[in-house]
Amino acid sequence: MPRQGVYEKMEMQRLFKSVLRSVIPSAIQRLYPPRCLMCGRPGRDGADLCEHCHQQLPFNQTACAHCALPLPPNTDADAVCGRCQKKPPHYDQAFSAFSYQQPVIWLIHQLKFNGKLVHARLLGELLAECECVASMSVSESICILPVPLFRKRQRRRGFNQTIELARALSKKTGWPMELNRAVRVRETSAQTGLDAKARRKNIRGAFAVVETLAHKHVVLIDDVVTTGSTVNELSRVLKKAGVEKITVLSLARAPLNR
Numbered sequence: 589m590p591r592q593g594v595y596e597k598m599e600m601q602r603l604f605k606s607v608l609r610s611v612i613p614s615a616i617q618r619l620y621p622p623r624c625l626m627c628g629r630p631g632r633d634g635a636d637l638c639e640h641c642h643q644q645l646p647f648n649q650t651a652c653a654h655c656a657l658p659l660p661p662n663t664d665a666d667a668v669c670g671r672c673q674k675k676p677p678h679y680d681q682a683f684s685a686f687s688y689q690q691p692v693i694w695l696i697h698q699l700k701f702n703g704k705l706v707h708a709r710l711l712g713e714l715l716a717e718c719e720c721v722a723s724m725s726v727s728e729s730i731c732i733l734p735v736p737l738f739r740k741r742q743r744r745r746g747f748n749q750t751i752e753l754a755r756a757l758s759k760k761t762g763w764p765m766e767l768n769r770a771v772r773v774r775e776t777s778a779q780t781g782l783d784a785k786a787r788r789k790n791i792r793g794a795f796a797v798v799e800t801l802a803h804k805h806v807v808l809i810d811d812v813v814t815t816g817s818t819v820n821e822l823s824r825v826l827k828k829a830g831v832e833k834i835t836v837l838s839l840a841r842a843p844l845n846r
């Protein structure tokens with residue numbers, strides 16, 4: 589039966605490839621076990637962070653349910669901050685994994701300013717551990733959209749840190765990444781040092797949707813959110829283009845005067 593022989597051969601090849609795929613990473617892990625990026629001890633669960641350093645991270649425990657602004661401890665889980673009550677943002681919900689404190693600042697700076705992409709993998713995996721990620725239904729039509737950089741700026745830097753974070757999150761969650769549907773159409777001056785009003789003005793009209801998104805629920809990824817004006821402007825443009833729901837997921841929510 590030559591036909592069956594072909595299928596058997598294909599099946600053998602498929603099995604061989606899947607065994608190879610599963611053996612090689614574990615062999616690499618055995619040879620080079622993951623080490624904590626902060627202290628060098630063995631990593632926890634195959635991550636580049638040890639259990640001790642994980643426990644030291646400044647998790648954003650109590651925050652506004654709408655914009656992720658840190659709120660005093662013991663505030664209700666569904667509490668909304670004064671600013672969101674006055675003028676709700678265009679996105680539907682926001683979560684920041686951490687408050688803007690050490691050692692998270694160091695982990696982010698190593699990625700952003702020293703190009704340490706291994707930090708993006710760790711930070712993206714930590715984003716995937718956020719409770720909100722587990723709470724988002726797998727049946728929903730979700731895609732991940734990293735906040736785009738202006739093309740020239742990305743070329744100068746060599747990478748976009750939000751894409752690198754999103755890559756690790758996508759690998760963990762299975763949510764697809766959308767990289768080319770929304771673009772930054774003009775270069776904006778740095779938001780650092782500007783007050784909330786100046787930030788809104790600076791970022792207005794900076795984004796455009798070039799192709800309609802197939803997914804109804806977009807998860808926007810940013811590294812650090814301060815006033816939220818960047819993610820809010822991108823959300824405004826995405827909603828105008830027909831996106832139904834937007835969740836902002838960032839590493840840290842920083843104070844304005846950082």
Ligand SMILES: [Zn+2]
Pocket residue numbers: 624625626627628629637638639640641642
């Ligand atoms: Zn450690």
Ligand SMILES: [Zn+2]
Pocket residue numbers: 652653654655656657668669670671672673
């Ligand atoms: Zn708020």
